[in-house]
Amino acid sequence: MAQTRLAFVAQGRLHLHVGDGAPRVVESAFGRSLRDRAAQIQNRNAWKMQGFGARFMGLSGSARPAPDGGDFPILLTSVARGSAPGEVLYSLETREISGVFAVDASGFERRLFHTADFRVRDLAAHPDGTAIAVSVSQGSLAANIAVLNADGSDLRDVSEGDSLDRAPHWDPGRPRRLVFQSAGLGRDASGRLAGRGPFALQRLDLESGELQCLAEDPGADYLGPQVAPDGALYYIRRPFGNKPSGSGPLGALKDAALLPFDLVVGILKLLSFAATLSRGRKRPGASPEDDASPAEQFRVWGETIAVGRSTREERHDAGEVPSLVPSSWQLIRQTQAGQKVLANGILSFDIAPDGSVLYSNGRAVHRIDPDGARTERVHVGNLIQQVAAL
Numbered sequence: 001m002a003q004t005r006l007a008f009v010a011q012g013r014l015h016l017h018v019g020d021g022a023p024r025v026v027e028s029a030f031g032r033s034l035r036d037r038a039a040q041i042q043n044r045n046a047w048k049m050q051g052f053g054a055r056f057m058g059l060s061g062s063a064r065p066a067p068d069g070g071d072f073p074i075l076l077t078s079v080a081r082g083s084a085p086g087e088v089l090y091s092l093e094t095r096e097i098s099g100v101f102a103v104d105a106s107g108f109e110r111r112l113f114h115t116a117d118f119r120v121r122d123l124a125a126h127p128d129g130t131a132i133a134v135s136v137s138q139g140s141l142a143a144n145i146a147v148l149n150a151d152g153s154d155l156r157d158v159s160e161g162d163s164l165d166r167a168p169h170w171d172p173g174r175p176r177r178l179v180f181q182s183a184g185l186g187r188d189a190s191g192r193l194a195g196r197g198p199f200a201l202q203r204l205d206l207e208s209g210e211l212q213c214l215a216e217d218p219g220a221d222y223l224g225p226q227v228a229p230d231g232a233l234y235y236i237r238r239p240f241g242n243k244p245s246g247s248g249p250l251g252a253l254k255d256a257a258l259l260p261f262d263l264v265v266g267i268l269k270l271l272s273f274a275a276t277l278s279r280g281r282k283r284p285g286a287s288p289e290d291d292a293s294p295a296e297q298f299r300v301w302g303e304t305i306a307v308g309r310s311t312r313e314e315r316h317d318a319g320e321v322p323s324l325v326p327s328s329w330q331l332i333r334q335t336q337a338g339q340k341v342l343a344n345g346i347l348s349f350d351i352a353p354d355g356s357v358l359y360s361n362g363r364a365v366h367r368i369d370p371d372g373a374r375t376e377r378v379h380v381g382n383l384i385q386q387v388a389a390l
Contacts, residue, residue: 004367004378005390006350006358007079007088011383014076014090016390017365023379029109030101031074031092038072077121079388081350083129083150086390091121091134100134100152112152124169124178125150133168133178141193145180145204158206162187164196171227176206179214179225179233198240201225201233215334223301226351233334234357236346238301238326300325300347300385305362321380323347324362331359342368343375352389360384 003019015023073094080089086105089112091098099114100123112132113120121143122135130150136157137143145168148155159165164183171177184197200216214233215222223236299305305324323329323345331346332339342357343366349359355370358378365379365387 004358005086006365006378007081007090007388007390008360008365008379008381008384009076009079009090009386010381012076014079014088015381016088017379023381026088026103026107028074028076028090028092028101030099030111030114034074034094035072077119078123079386080123080125081353081388081390083125088388088390089123089125089132091123093119093121100132100148112150113148113155120146122167126170126175127172128175133170135166135168135180142185145178147178147206159204164199165202166199167224169224169226171203172229173227173231174205178204178206179227180204181221181223181225181235183221199223201235221301224349226349228351229355231335234342234349234351235332235334236301236329236349237332238329300362321361321364321377324383331357342372347384348386350387350389356389358387358389360387 004017005019006017008015008017008023014026014028016026017023075093077091077093077098081087082089082102082104084104088103089100090103091100093099097114097116098119098121100112100120102110102112104110118136118138120134120136124133126132131147132150132152133145133147134155135143136146136155142162143164143166144157144161145159145165146155146157158178159180159182162185164185166181168178168180171179180202181199182202183199186194186196188194198216198218199221201214201222203212203214204210205212214225215235217237217240219240221238221240223238225233225235227233325345325347327344329344329346330341331343331349333342334340343359343361345361347360347362349357351357357368359366359368362384363380363382364377365381365384366375367378368375
């Protein structure tokens with residue numbers, strides 16, 4: 001059996017994993033340069049936070065930030081197989097910019113595209129290596145599918161409307177077709193976002209412009225569609241629950257994937273600060289296992305997932321690694337014969353070139369053989385948000 005090769009995003013970092021070896025962390029050279037530049041700017045302005053400068057600005061000692069550039073969040077938003085053997089595509093963003101990058105097997109990084117005008121996420125390289133499909137958001141809370149050349153040039157929208165179009169993938173049997181997930185957006189009389197409908201699966205023919213719905217359910221979200229070489233459609237199905245943003249703190253977070261970058265970062269900082277306070281004020285007699293911090297959460301597919309309890313349960317589990325998402329999040333294989341559930345509690349998946357399927361439950365990556373006869377665990381980790389088969 002050939003070695004399993006995959007890339008995955010875990011705890012905000014990109015990892016490469018080949019065979020039975022330990023995963024290797026890949027740091028973006030572009031992201032590092034941005035962070036270094038931020039540190040230099042902070043150092044040049046450090047006088048404002050010290051001595052007379054701090055007193056003049058009314059800053060107390062406890063309020064003076066450290067000039068180390070550490071407070072410069074860089075979000076890795078997606079990862080995908082590239083067009084060349086061993087190549088990995090990924091997108092990242094900061095408060096100001098978003099970009100698409102490629103790193104080859106040697107670790108050399110190429111910047112394909114970056115912009116301050118909109119956000120680029122959800123990458124998929126064309127099988128023939130000529131194009132990349134992406135999801136683009138321009139700050140209107142809507143997102144559309146776009147296509148750019150493999151060298152990063154000529155980005156052009158291919159879907160439109162007040163909708164949330166995400167996770168494009170090419171149909172390997174029809175090179176000019178894309179499948180993606182799409183949800184309609186509801187707005188009030190003043191144009192403010194009031195909610196979204198369930199994600200359905202769409203197929204777009206780029207030559208004719210024809211749009212066809214492949215799967216939909218008023219009670220379920222269908223996520224991350226991919227077409228296998230044999231024509232079967234794979235996707236994640238989860239129950240749909242579109243609660244209003246005013247339903248409480250966690251309810252407000254459920255729509256955080258649609259919010260501007262600054263607000264998302266602010267929410268994360270608030271949760272981290274609250275976690276620090278809660279660790280300093282434990283209940284009398286409480287054990288470490290009883291301390292559930294609000295910072296023990298992360299976001300996938302627009303959902304806020306509490307991971308603290310799952311992490312603690314795994315310490316006592318010598319068998320299967322528990323999923324970070326409910327068992328109702330299912331990996332589905334759909335053919336003309338109907339739908340088949342392949343696995344439960346699934347966070348992310350990808351179809352490898354040989355037809356095998358890699359999937360993550362957030363704590364481990366498993367592989368399903370091309371014939372579906374065997375499933376094996378290939379890696380155990382922490383907060384594995386997205387996987388890409390290489």
